[in-house]
Amino acid sequence: MLKIDNRKALHRLADKSFRANRGRNLIAILAIILTTILFTSVFSIGGNLIASFQYSTMLQSGGSAHGTFKDLTQEQFERLKQAAPAGAILDRNIICAYEVENPEFLKRHLELWYQQPDAYERRFCQLTGGRAPQAADEIAMDERSLELLGITPEEGQTITLQLKMGYDQPVIERQFTLVGWFGYSDIMNTGFGIVSEAYLTEHADELAEASEQTGSQVGIIQCDVTFSNGINISGKLRAMAEKAGLAEEVEWNENWAYVGAGITDWTSIGAVAGLLLLIMLTGYLIIYNIFQISVMQDIRYYGLLKTIGTTAKQIRQILRRQALVLCGFGIPVGLVLGFLLGTAFTPLILQMLNTVDEVKLALNPAVFLGAAAFSVITVLLSMRKPARLAAKVSPVEAVRYTEGNGKAAKKAKRSTGGGKLWRMALSNVGRNKRRAVLVVLSMSLSLVLMNSVFTLTGSFDMDKYLARFIKTDFVVANARYWGIDSFRALDGEDAVSDTLIANVQAQEGFVQGGAIWCDIYSWTEEYQWPEDTIWDEAGNPCRNDGKNRPQAVDEGKNPLTVIYGADDFILNNLQVMEGERDPETILQKLSTGEYILFAGQVNDEGKLEPNQRHKAGDVVTLYDADGARYTFTILSVINPAYYCETAQASFSEFVYYTTADVYAGMCNTANKMNYAFEVEPESVDAMEKYLSFYTTQIGPLMDYRSRDGYIQEYSGIRFLFVAVGGSLSLVIGLIGVLNFINSILTGIVTRRREFAMLEAIGMTRRQLQTMVMLEGSCYALFTILCSLAMGVGVSLLCVKPLVDGLFFTSYRFVIWPLLAAVPVLVVLGLLVPRLALHFGAGQPVVERMRQAE
Known part of the structure; x- marks a missing residue:
């Protein structure tokens, strides 16, 4: 067989066919741009975050x-x-x-x-x-x-x-x-x-x-x-x-700063891989649909090419060349816009996270190469199936092709309602089920992602976030209390200043407050460890929390005991997990010196760990530094706020709380750990300014924390999720809307001959418009139903576990974003088909039938 070099001819055919469909190409280029923006922004943000976190982590680890x-x-x-x-x-x-x-x-x-x-x-x-x-x-x-x-x-x-x-x-x-x-x-x-x-x-x-x-x-x-x-x-x-x-x-x-030095977090790897797959799937859906509709529209053209001897391989080459030309127009624009988007978001993310000292923004070639490669792969994968369809169609089938005619003929059914417009519209939507599924799925993905973002941000619980850090308007303490070292009970060396407390109480707007004292010492008699105690390789007992962490002990293997004394103001705000819960009863019984509170071990879900050292009702014997014995009954098991009601150290499981008076009878009263207080709402700003002045000019050894400061941190974290997730939803939403518009437009163009024939047998222009509008409404309805079903599943299976893993969230399923999207979908479903049908409406029926041929 004589081999002829016909590449130039194929290139001319591909280029001329490309130029003949400028409107459709514009839609395809826009889809490729949006897909490339997604890849580039994700890679750019990821690369910048890795570089910034790596540099920041090097600073933390002490070197490179x-x-x-x-x-x-x-x-x-x-x-x-x-x-x-x-x-x-x-x-x-x-x-x-x-x-x-x-x-x-x-x-x-x-x-x-x-x-x-x-x-x-x-x-x-x-x-x-x-x-x-x-x-x-x-x-x-x-x-x-x-x-x-x-x-x-x-x-x-x-x-x-x-x-x-x-x-x-x-x-x-x-x-x-x-x-x-x-x-x-x-x-x-x-x-x-x-x-x-x-x-x-x-x-x-x-x-x-x-x-x-x-x-x-x-x-x-x-x-x-x-x-x-x-x-x-x-x-x-x-x-x-x-x-x-x-x-x-x-x-x-x-050095843990080097990314990949020892990656074992498969959850994070899976999340990144899942995000990339979601982006590829979203891009694949629209680009695949564009190529499929394009092939359907030009199917007669490919059939004519086959009649003059064009092979299936050559037709695939023509389509592949057109796809690469589209990539040549769309990918560079997408790379630039995606990089700008990623560069804009990186400092914002790092600022909100407040964990990086210096933002590292680099024009990394790997970002552009990776994004371009993923975009090209997505495009080539998307056009494979439509190309195979165009390559295998026979000339006769191509000339006589009408959408859906490749299927087996259905058995005729006698009915008086078959000619109703809504039945015709529903039948037309179901004629090409694959295309209908792709259109519905591509739009549903964006809505589900949007709903997931709002579910996540709607689950943010400010009270839960603040409860971990602060329960009052302000807390004052020695600066070491919030430093690298935890509070040290060293005979008042790290104590909060009584002068500062007195000055705070004298400020206008002060309402009430209370102090916490802390003492740490060993048992003076040998402690009998339970038989189920786990011992480490060094012969030291482990904590009974299921994580085998070492328990702090003295040379005689006796546990270190931590005892806190607190004013009534503090005791009234403690979180009770088990036992007596009434604050007045707790204060009354603690003041007798016969009862004490035990600080239990609480997991990330806010529940007590099993196998606690004590439970409510247990009798314990404690000792003071001089060896005197004190017998108490555990009144309640509590969960103290780590950053304001503890020494910010978790070396012991033997932690107890009592009143300030009982504490003073057995422990060192010089160790006043902190002082928490409330002020009138209108006095918060004035107190903030006073404390800032005092801790910098008068008592630089003192420091403070405020509720407003933690609220700002909380707001920053919430805004981060909304900004990044919302932007991603917006881009994917644009892709979904573009896919919907493209499907309707090209679908109507493909069916020009069909519409002309319907008009020829008596359907009015208004009936035709009503039919295509009903078709668009069907797409909108199916999208809403699909989004609701997928949204519930994704929310329960993906968002809820993520929310449960964050200490400052309480899962709340929201559905209003999906409901808010309903009017938008209905408008698109009605407006787009009508506008699409409007173009070319001025031509006579015979002329439109001749053009369709």
């Missing part, structure tokens, strides 16, 4: 190294250097103080480190001025810490630091000379001071003694490792340790 070997001796460090793979960089870092006690660093604490000068950049301590310290008394510090000390970044400035080498060690005042400084990040609320190698030598004995304390990291090497790439970080660290013969002696961990 791939991993860290922890708590090494010098000899172990040398062995790891010998075992390191080619290209790996090892940084030797040593923490030089347990704590820097300067009061200026209470709200933003300072860490004192030795770091190699060539490692400054990898630890985000790259100098912006001065030089690296060399002498034993020289130091480099971040500019924010210098600002807190009131020191200008200039070489030669004297800095006095109050250092502690251990938890219970005395404070050492040490003077340094500032020789260098660097920028800072507030994301971790931490400052850094860097000393020299000479400092390690001069204070070697001090550091060695500190390193011998239990659990101390002072004076011990932390080795950061940066490999030539970030692939299989955990495996490389293990290989280094095994090669050095230290696999059983040292600990290591990969």
Whole structure:
């Protein structure tokens, strides 16, 4: 068989056919643009979020190294250097103080480190001025810490630091000379001071003694490792340790900032994959429908091509070329608009999440390549089936084709109602069931997504959100209470200022308030652990919460006990889970000294965990610091608010609450943890301004939290879900509406001959308009029914589990967004068919029948 190069002829046929259908091509291009916008915006937002979160997480983890070997001796460090793979960089870092006690660093604490000068950049301590310290008394510090000390970044400035080498060690005042400084990040609320190698030598004995304390990291090497790439970080660290013969002696961990270093969250992976599939499905539905209708409209044209010898393969090539040309017009526009949309949304998302210090926006080629590839794949998949249909149709079938004529003839049925317009409309919709399903499904997807977004945001529960953080208008406490460390019951060292409390009570608009005290101590007699207690490998008891977390114990394996004393104002607001619930009865019985409240373990769904240490009615014996015995009956099991009614530490299951008077008889009254209070509504702003002034100018060691501040955070989270979800719904909704309009328009164009014949046998123009409007109404009705069914299913199966997993939501199914869409669908169903039929109505019936042929 003679092979002829006919590619140019095929290209000309494809191009001329393309140019002959400008209106239909415009719809297809718009669909491709919207689909590409979806892909690009998702990839762009995802890429920017990953880059920003990765940079932010590096700041939190302390550096950009791939991993860290922890708590090494010098000899172990040398062995790891010998075992390191080619290209790996090892940084030797040593923490030089347990704590820097300067009061200026209470709200933003300072860490004192030795770091190699060539490692400054990898630890985000790259100098912006001065030089690296060399002498034993020289130091480099971040500019924010210098600002807190009131020191200008200039070489030669004297800095006095109050250092502690251990938890219970005395404070050492040490003077340094500032020789260098660097920028800072507030994301971790931490400052850094860097000393020299000479400092390690001069204070070697001090550091060695500190390193011998239990659990101390002072004076011990932390080795950061940066490999030539970030692939299989955990495996490389293990290989280094095994090669050095230290696999059983040292600990290591990969830097959790590197995305993919150890991904095990298959739920998140599944959610991302599901989102991509949803987008591809939505784009596929409309583009497939466009190509299918296009083929149906031009089916006679393809039949004529086959009569002159065009093969099925060549027809598929013609359609594929047209699809790629459409991609060439639509994808670049979609890429640009999608990138702009993603770039606009990324800072908004990060701002609302309030977890990233710096937004990383990058013109990443992978975003454009990935979005373009997904769009092209979607288009090519969408046109495959219509192309096969065009390729296999015979010339005779093509010339005589009318929509639905390929099916077997139905048995004739005698009826007096068959000619009714609504029956004809319903029959026409069901003539091509596949197309009807695609139109209904594509519109239903957007409505279901929209309804899911409103269900999610409608389930946001502000009271539930606030209950976890604050129950009153304001809470004041020592700044350490909201710092990195939890409240420490150290004989009043972290106590809230009585002066501040008195000043608050004297402010205009003050209504009422109450304080909470806290004391922590060990049992003075041996505690008998239950037989079902789980013990860890170190021989310590685990908490009875099903998660095998360690329980804090003393050297004798006795549990640490936490006892809170609270004023009546606080006790009246505690959440009771089990036992006595009446506030007056609780106060009355607690005041007798015979009853006490037990803080139970509550899961994320707000229910008590099984196997609590105590239940209501149990009798417990507690001890004070002097060993005196106190016997109590558990009156109620409560769920205290973690961020305002506890020390923000969860090391013990043995936690109890009582009145301030009972507490004063057995515990340290110097440990006043915080003070919560209410004010008149009109005085909230004035009190906010006063507390801001007091905690910055008068008592910088104090700090506060307000209900309005948490409400703003809540509103930001809610707005984030509405903005992102609503925008996604809008884009998919536009695709659904476009698909509906395109289906109606091209369907009517395809049936021009049929409509002309109906008019020829006596159907009036008004009856024809009524029929096609009823057809559009049928599509609208089926879409509403499908959306309701799918919406309920998606809400219960997908949205509800998501809502149940968020602590600040209470599931509320909403249906009003779907109901609100009903009028819009009805208008579209009536208006679009009528407008479509209007075009070409001025031509005579004979002329329209001749054009259809």
